[in-house]
Amino acid sequence: xxxxxxxxxxxxxxxxxxxxxxxxxxxxxxxxxxxxxxxxxxxxxxxxxxxxxxxxxxxxxxxxxxxxxxxxxxxxxxxxxxxxxxxxxxxxxxxxxxxxxxxxxxxxxxxxxxxxxxxxxxxxxxxxxxxxxxxxxxxxxxxxxxxxxxxxxxxxxxxxxxxxxxxxxxxxxxxxxxxxxxxxxxxxxxxxxxxxxxxxxxxxxxxxxxxxxxxxxxxxxxxxxxxxxxxxxxxxxxxxxxxxxxxxxxxxxxxxxxxxxxxxxxxxxxxxxxxxxxxxxxxxxxxxxxxxxxxxxxxxxxxxxxxxxxxxxxxxxxxxxxxxxxxxxxxxxxxxxxxxxxxxxxxxxxxxxxxxxxxxxxxxxxxxxxxxxxxxxxxxxxxxxxxxxxxxxxxxxxxxxxxxxxxxxx
Numbered sequence: 001x002x003x004x005x006x007x008x009x010x011x012x013x014x015x016x017x018x019x020x021x022x023x024x025x026x027x028x029x030x031x032x033x034x035x036x037x038x039x040x041x042x043x044x045x046x047x048x049x050x051x052x053x054x055x056x057x058x059x060x061x062x063x064x065x066x067x068x069x070x071x072x073x074x075x076x077x078x079x080x081x082x083x084x085x086x087x088x089x090x091x092x093x094x095x096x097x098x099x100x101x102x103x104x105x106x107x108x109x110x111x112x113x114x115x116x117x118x119x120x121x122x123x124x125x126x127x128x129x130x131x132x133x134x135x136x137x138x139x140x141x142x143x144x145x146x147x148x149x150x151x152x153x154x155x156x157x158x159x160x161x162x163x164x165x166x167x168x169x170x171x172x173x174x175x176x177x178x179x180x181x182x183x184x185x186x187x188x189x190x191x192x193x194x195x196x197x198x199x200x201x202x203x204x205x206x207x208x209x210x211x212x213x214x215x216x217x218x219x220x221x222x223x224x225x226x227x228x229x230x231x232x233x234x235x236x237x238x239x240x241x242x243x244x245x246x247x248x249x250x251x252x253x254x255x256x257x258x259x260x261x262x263x264x265x266x267x268x269x270x271x272x273x274x275x276x277x278x279x280x281x282x283x284x285x286x287x288x289x290x291x292x293x294x295x296x297x298x299x300x301x302x303x304x305x306x307x308x309x310x311x312x313x314x315x316x317x318x319x320x321x322x323x324x325x326x327x328x329x330x331x332x333x334x335x336x337x338x339x340x341x342x343x344x345x346x347x348x349x350x351x352x353x354x355x356x357x358x359x360x361x362x363x364x365x366x367x368x369x370x371x372x373x374x375x376x377x378x379x380x381x382x383x384x385x386x387x388x389x390x391x392x393x394x395x396x397x398x399x400x401x402x403x404x405x406x407x408x409x410x
Contacts, residue, residue, distance in 0.1 A: 006368065006387060010289040014296035021297065033295050041291035045284040050276055058272035060118035064103075065268025067250045068096060070257040075099075083208040086199060087147075087190065088140045090130060097126035101144055108365075109152050120148060121275055121377050128378040136382040137375060139197045142389065145374060146193045149330075149390045150185040150397065151365030153178065159362050162341060168349035177355075177404045178362030183213070184404075185364055185397030192389055192396075275377050282376030286368055290331040299327060319402055321347060322357040326398045329360060330367035330391065337361065356405040363401045364394050 018034055021027040068074075074094055084091070084098050091097055100123035107116035123144060131138040137145075156178040163171040190209070194201070254261045293299065307320040322343055329336040343357040367390040375383055 007285065007289050010293040013298050014292040017296045017298050017301065030296070034292055037291045037295040038288055041288045042284050045287045046280060050280050050283055054273060054276045057118045057121070057276060058269045061122060061272045061275075062265035062267075062269035063247060063250050064100070064119065064122050066254040066259060066261055066264045067099075068268075069259045069264050070250070070254040072099070072250065072253055082204050086202070086205040086208075087143055087194070089199065090138060090140045091127070092130075095126065095130070097123050097130070097140075100126055104148065105152065108148070117373075118272070120144075120374060124374045124378055125275075128380075134378075135380060137380050137384050137386055141375075141380070142384060142386045143193050143197065145371060145386050146189045146389050146393055147186065148374070149365045149367040149370050150182065150189040150393050151363065152182050152186040153362060156358075156362040159340075159358050162337070163344070163349050163358060166341065166344040166349040166354075168344075168354075170350050173350070173408075174355055174358040174362065177359045177401070177408045180404050181359055181363030181397060181401040184400035185393055187213075188396040188400075189389075189393045192392055196385060196389065278379070279373050279376045282372040283369075286372040287332070290335070290368065293331070294328070294335060299324060302327060318352065319356055319405065321353045322360060325357045326360040326364070326394075326401070329364050330394050331369070333366040333369065336366075352405070352409050355409045356401070359401045359405055360398065364397045367391065367394055 014034065018030045021030045074096070078094055080102055081093050081098065084102070085093060088098070088101075100119055104116050104119035104123055107119055124141065127138065127141050127144065128134065131141065156175060159174060159178065160171050163174065187209070199205075251261055254264065303320065303324050306323060307317055310317045310320065325336050325339045325343060328339050340357045340361045344354045347353040349355075349358075367387075371383060371386060371390065375381075375386075
């Protein structure tokens, strides 16, 4: 229901604004712009997103099947069961979904988006087997979705790369702020959804959360002590080493466990194309609506309205020029990336606005895209409060990023 309302709102708001521009501003090209955007985004949803995702899906689902047959998923589930069972009390101990969710979160934390998506889709499929109402999202699926959309990333490699390309002389200065902001968003997602689902906040859960914060803090402290060149080297080596190492460990583990590795890979890989076919309609519908909303000028009006409101109450407004990135990120990762690059070009990559735009880019994930992708893959139409919880966490992440930006960059 919530996703349905959002989708309708995007289309109707875009049409109303376009009609206003045509009648009162005499913008005779606005409807052509929207029409071109509809066809372009519908095409790119399939060609630029769904088809490239297919290859990644097929490969990593094959690996997942090897890991499952070798017992790696069950081992990972048992290892993290004390923490995970408190966040996901509906999921039985040792269920494959536990290990699959952990692999998804781990890939996200290392900035390995291509690997995270297949793991996440496999986890959603496993959670769906436990869901008694197949068209309605379960508590476990909502907790997983909102945690995923909080975008926890410990190595913002791609953002650092874009800053270097933009001519930054301090490209890694956003490393600590990005991680701090995304940790705040992740903790907010656990608290918000945990309160809605009334999970038990016992000593074990609190200790695990505190341990995660300490581990993240230790990593940040270590990385912060490195010079710029060492930070870039660490980020590059860590992310790529973990990805290639993961592939090697799964294959070697399967062989040691006497699994017919290649046959298991082919068996799991066959599921990849079927999942892609399921999600294409959801991707096209949501991404077309987002593109129309943006091309109509609705995003610019929203940003301008926020700036006027802040000015009226006497709040600082020097961060507003970076705000379009934060507003666009829940809707479109590529759109937010384009706005981030444009902001760095317009204001300079090492300006307050340029650095804050990068922090916004690294402090959240594409909420609506992820909801459409993951719920669409298992045929869920009633997402309950997943959209609103995800948006609330995004807002908390944006506020945290602004505060952190003022601390680090002002």
